Amino acid sequence: MKFNVFTEMEYIVKSASTLILNVNALHTAHQKVLTEEFTVSPNIITEELPATAGENRMVRFEVTNPGIIKVAYKATVDNSFKTVDFQGQYEMPVAQFDHTIIPYLYPSRYCQSDKLYRLANDMFGNIVNPFTKVIAITDWIYWHVEYLSGSTNSETSAFDTVTERQGVCRDFAHLGIALCRALTIPARYFTGYAYQLVPPDFHACFEAYINGEWILFDATKLVPLNGMVKIATGRDAADTAIANIFGDVELRTIVVSCELAEEAFEPLKYGHVDYKGIAYL
Template structure:
């Protein structure tokens, strides 16, 4: 699958401050960047640094006044697809070292608070079957409600409120998977068909010795997502982090499937 990605950001800064930007599709073996162009408004400083686990890049910026970013890319997805539901789990003591952090609680994903719930509701399942049961539970019990959450909303809040947006679906799925001894991390992606069009958030789980993207909202499938970056939760992979006052003007994200 080939995706055409167009992103426009427009913000104002009342004074000079630092920004951390991550909006480019990652150049990794499972996806080929056929074309990429990033146009930024004038900046005092610009430096690229590796993102989490070297998946994608972040850009350090220092600027003031109006900040704009125009990103255009064509990405070809060449991901090897396997149904996670049939894959075996790996016992914690046999997990690769790089997966361990994704088995532990994090800021938005307090998995240690859900061990009893997961044991009671999904304990009869193993491996990918457990993950599939958790995904289906999240899909059934949450309602997708734009504006129902904010940047402080945690998986615990979502569990009790039973509503949210893609970020909240991903956080709750990640939390329950970790509580069920399945390493899970947060992935920021581009995908066609997302409503409303925006940066999309999904979970990525480690089963059968490999990572798989899982979207509990049902809006995207693994074979049609272009990965931007990953993290323990959304705090690690925000598309724009400002270390100072930042004011929103406009934002547009468009993802279109192209002929192969």
């Protein structure tokens, strides 16, 4: 599937600052970045950092003089996903996890799975099929947490959301991840561009590691699962912030878009009658 993605952010820089932006589309086995352009105006030297703490393509640059800067990223991306059938599957034992997977079982800043152990097991512990289990988690979040712009902030965590029952995509993802980890299902945060997201913005959802595959889930059900362009994955929003800013800088405006660059698109969401998960590799 081909998408044109775009973002433009205008910052008011008030002191010498370093910005690390995380808006570039990932290069993966199934996601090709056909063309891309990352620009800062006025022109500044930027550096793409090798990924640490998950998958990402962070770009770092210094702004030494106060003023207004405009950062833009524009790309055409061609990606595909894999469909995985979990009919009749059981959970993979921890003993078989690749070592790189294990940290996605640990509690993290916004996903305090250690505090949700009893709740998660009480609610979802009896579901045998791991795919069905995560579907049940996303359905529960969808039905019991209200999507409410502005109801939460950058400090809100899964422990809050499970009780306060309101939030945005970030909070939905954190809660999904925390519940999975509490059930010994590795889970990680996924940020991306999302086709048909209204209003347009960056999107967050999560991947759960089921029988050897990172399967995509989105408790917001706001967009088709096959309209994503992956920017980053990590343990939670701490690893995958769109921008890490060091200095006195204010975001003035932000624009995000994700458009289809080809004709056919058949929106895909999980139903309740099959066991097919989708994975972006």
